[in-house]
Amino acid sequence: MNSPLTVWIGAFITLAVLSCLIKDNIFYRLAQKAAMGIGVGIGVVLFWREVLHPYWWAHIQAAFNRTEHWSNALWLLVLVPGMMWYCQMSRKWFWLSTPVIGLFVGVAAGIAFKGQILLMLPQLASTLKPLNPWMLDGGPTRANIEFCLNNLFFLVALFTTLLYFCFTIKADNRAFRVPMKTGRLVIMVALGAMFGNTVMTRMSFLIERIEFLSERLKTLIHLVTGG
Amino acid sequence: MTTAVLRTLSMLYHLNPRWLYLAVTVVLIVPLMVTIPMPATKDSRGPKGVYDMVGSCPTDKVVLIESSWDQGSKPECMSQLECLVNDLCTRKKRFVVFSTGVYAPTFANEVIKPIAQKAGYVYGTDWVNLGFIKPPADNMGVLIQSFFTDIHATRPVDLDGTALTNLPLMRSVRTSKDVHMVFAVTYCPWQEWISFGKGQFGVPVAFGSAAIMGPYYYVFVDSGQLCGLFAGNRGAYEYESLTGIRGMGSKMMMAFAFGLCFIIAAVVLGNIGFWASMRLRRMQ
Numbered sequence: 195m196n197s198p199l200t201v202w203i204g205a206f207i208t209l210a211v212l213s214c215l216i217k218d219n220i221f222y223r224l225a226q227k228a229a230m231g232i233g234v235g236i237g238v239v240l241f242w243r244e245v246l247h248p249y250w251w252a253h254i255q256a257a258f259n260r261t262e263h264w265s266n267a268l269w270l271l272v273l274v275p276g277m278m279w280y281c282q283m284s285r286k287w288f289w290l291s292t293p294v295i296g297l298f299v300g301v302a303a304g305i306a307f308k309g310q311i312l313l314m315l316p317q318l319a320s321t322l323k324p325l326n327p328w329m330l331d332g333g334p335t336r337a338n339i340e341f342c343l344n345n346l347f348f349l350v351a352l353f354t355t356l357l358y359f360c361f362t363i364k365a366d367n368r369a370f371r372v373p374m375k376t377g378r379l380v381i382m383v384a385l386g387a388m389f390g391n392t393v394m395t396r397m398s399f400l401i402e403r404i405e406f407l408s409e410r411l412k413t414l415i416h417l418v419t420g421g
Numbered sequence: 422m423t424t425a426v427l428r429t430l431s432m433l434y435h436l437n438p439r440w441l442y443l444a445v446t447v448v449l450i451v452p453l454m455v456t457i458p459m460p461a462t463k464d465s466r467g468p469k470g471v472y473d474m475v476g477s478c479p480t481d482k483v484v485l486i487e488s489s490w491d492q493g494s495k496p497e498c499m500s501q502l503e504c505l506v507n508d509l510c511t512r513k514k515r516f517v518v519f520s521t522g523v524y525a526p527t528f529a530n531e532v533i534k535p536i537a538q539k540a541g542y543v544y545g546t547d548w549v550n551l552g553f554i555k556p557p558a559d560n561m562g563v564l565i566q567s568f569f570t571d572i573h574a575t576r577p578v579d580l581d582g583t584a585l586t587n588l589p590l591m592r593s594v595r596t597s598k599d600v601h602m603v604f605a606v607t608y609c610p611w612q613e614w615i616s617f618g619k620g621q622f623g624v625p626v627a628f629g630s631a632a633i634m635g636p637y638y639y640v641f642v643d644s645g646q647l648c649g650l651f652a653g654n655r656g657a658y659e660y661e662s663l664t665g666i667r668g669m670g671s672k673m674m675m676a677f678a679f680g681l682c683f684i685i686a687a688v689v690l691g692n693i694g695f696w697a698s699m700r701l702r703r704m705q
Contacts, residue, residue, distance in 0.1 A: 298558060302558070305560055305563060309562050312616035317644050387636050388636045394633070398632065400449065401676045402496035402673070404450060405676075408453055
């Protein structure tokens with residue numbers, strides 16, 4: 195994987211992709227098309243090698259070779275529901291695809307429902323936070339007061355954000371104008387934090403590529419100077 | 422302010438972005454060449470939670486790592502896996518790795534193997550790579566339920582095709598009861614680990630994700646559903662500060678700090694340029 199040739203191809207592709215910052219050019223488009231083609235090609239091979247062959251075909255083969263129980267040959271039957279998916283492409287046979295789609299949607303919905311309950315209920319429970327420092331161990335110490343203020347801020351942010359999304363309340367209602375504005379401010383701060391993190395991720399990607407290129411540059415200098 | 426000064430400042434607003442690209446490249450190269458020590462917050466809840474959880478792992482249990490990152494998320498996830506494996510090997514904790522990404526097992530091995538060899542870890546006794554496991558119908562919930570009920574039935578062989586019964590470590594690792602904690606590292610870890618891994622089976626879960634996913638997962642740390650979180654390279658850097666083993670996270674973080682300072686300076690200068698440009702237009 196890390197042979198000199200592949201590493202240098204990697205360096206060329208990186209430069210070709212980055213060259214679009216100067217101007218759209220043939221090297222950039224070549225790299226773009228090659229990436230798509232290679233991605234699909236590798237995907238097909240890997241899907242066969244890592245999924246279809248070991249989990250499906252190997253069992254059928256073994257059953258026919260009598261190294262595994264004959265019942266494993268029944269795995270061939272999954273081709274039937276598999277082919278039924280493709281009936282979506284035909285108006286005449288579309289109805290054949292509905293049972294298999296219904297089955298998959300039903301299973302996925304059941305698991306998703308359970309997953310969401312297990313995911314969200316603890317979230318609801320964690321919104322119940324102490325606000326009274328006198329009720330905490332050690333009384334109103336500085337740490338406890340800070341903890342309670344943090345919780346208060348959390349609750350204000352939570353309720354004002356929820357209020358912002360209550361579309362049954364008019365936005366020009368005097369009583370709700372300030373809380374709604376606070377909610378909008380909180381949302382904007384959260385979105386700002388998300389955008390900041392997006393910048394961090396993109397920056398990491400750039401740093402990794404620059405480091406990769408600088409290593410190649412060092413190797414090239416060593417080769418030229420004979421060091 | 423004179424027109425000449427305003428005109429000079431307004432040039433910042435009309436600057437060709439290619440100069441910025443060149444400048445950011447130069448700014449990022451310098452810290453990659455020269456090592457500059459940077460301070461880190463050691464008490465950050467995310468990495469500290471993982472550190473404490475790893476420390477409490479008993480000898481009869483393993484740390485389960487789901488390493489599903491590949492080339493697309495390597496810049497952030499590689500450093501996270503590296504610092505965790507470094508710590509596991511230093512504190513002599515056994516671990517099992519698997520991936521739900523097709524390309525991921527090779528990338529995981531490239532990070533783990535050198536560290537494990539250096540620490541004198543024996544494959545099959547101290548660590549195992551189960552390779553790629555496909556979630557049925559891309560549903561991770563089903564895979565977690567099946568995996569934690571019977572690991573051997575879900576994945577009977579390791580990455581190289583060796584039967585799990587032939588690997589000494591895997592003989593004692595069969596269900597969720599043999600797993601001390603789960604660490605899922607990829608661009609966007611499956612949230613099913615929280616609902617099924619932690620919610621149903623009660624196994625502590627920690628994530629290593631891209632920084633962009635940090636705000637989404639921090640709420641789960643706050644609610645106690647995640648015992649720890651590495652958000653981007655910062656998470657890896659803070660973990661390295663806790664363990665004292667410097668690696669890729671520290672290297673990336675230095676360049677990162679330089680890059681962010683440059684962006685802040687560019688935003689400030691760009692706004693000054695915009696202001697000058699507007700003022701100039703009004704004067705004309």
